[in-house]
Amino acid sequence: MTSLKISVVTVCYNMAPYIEQTLRSVLDADYPNLEYIVIDGGSTDGTQAIIERYRDRLAYYVSEPDGGMYDALAKGFERATGEVMAWLNADDCYFPWTLQTVSEIFSKWQDVQWIGGRYAFLNAAGEVSEIYPKCSARSQRDMRNGWCRREVLGPLQQESMFWRRALYLRSGGLDRTYRSAGDFELWMRFAAHAPLVKVDRPLAAFRRRPDSLSVAGEDRYDQEVERALGTLPRFPNGLWRLVSGCKACVQLLRMTRYRRVELCRYDRHQQLQRKTTWSSASNHTLCSLLFHR
Secondary structure (H helix, E strand, C coil): CCCCCCCEEEEEECCCCHHHHHHHHCCCCCCCCEEEEEEEEECCCCCHHHHHHHHHHHCCEEEECCCHHHHHHHHHHHHHHCCCCCCCCCCCCEEEHHHHHHHHHHCCCCCCEEEEEEEEEEECCEEEEECCCCCCCCCCCHHHHCCCCCCCCCCHHHHEEEEEHHHHHHHCCCCCCCCCCCCHHHHHHCCCCCCCCEEEECEEEEEEECCCCCHHHHHHHHHHHHHCCCCCCCCCCCCHHHHHCCCHHHHHHHHHHHEEEEEECCCCCEEEEEEEEEEECCCCCCHHHHHHC
């Protein structure tokens, strides 16, 4: 089977402690049809020197001032030529099987427009510290209405997303005016055109660290989410609004709300299968919540 061309964009700024692990997680997979684009915002902490060591394996690399993360990403995607696209933040990582799995799914099913894997996390040392036990089910309506956010169904993990170039172009691409929630707004527009197909294996891992943008910039993120929502209803119904401040109640609602989901998974013979099933909107099972440490 011919490998699809996959374009991955990484944007970084002063990420010297993490960038090499990120670069190697992409490059060491030795995927034969990879287009890896790295955009640096003018790092001053040694990040550029690390990237230079891998420059001959990159399709494109530049270090220059930009208008923020989504401006830099948009510049990267303008150069991308792959049929499949993604971005990986400079402190997150792919798994060794990620790109091959992605290629196999998009090659086998032409109607699949975007996919997301099971959620996984790294600790500050770069070790896999947690993999969620299941894939959550989210409907197009959930995503289109912006209900995939912290106080409702929970956010979609950006680093595990891959999509067809045609969907990105049809949706209008990234909005460069966002600084924190550009991915949230993009998923809303993707969902206006196609359902998200879930993959029952982790494709990427998010690094948990206290100074990350997703933690340190929560207030700005929430403000931009409000902007993206516009006049849409903030909650699916009054019950969600009532319990939105209670974390345990929200988890319970997620576990008891079932949606149809397209799921790709490997069977015991390592053959890739796709099926439509019903699953809860939670990434957890009852046991995983009860015994989570």
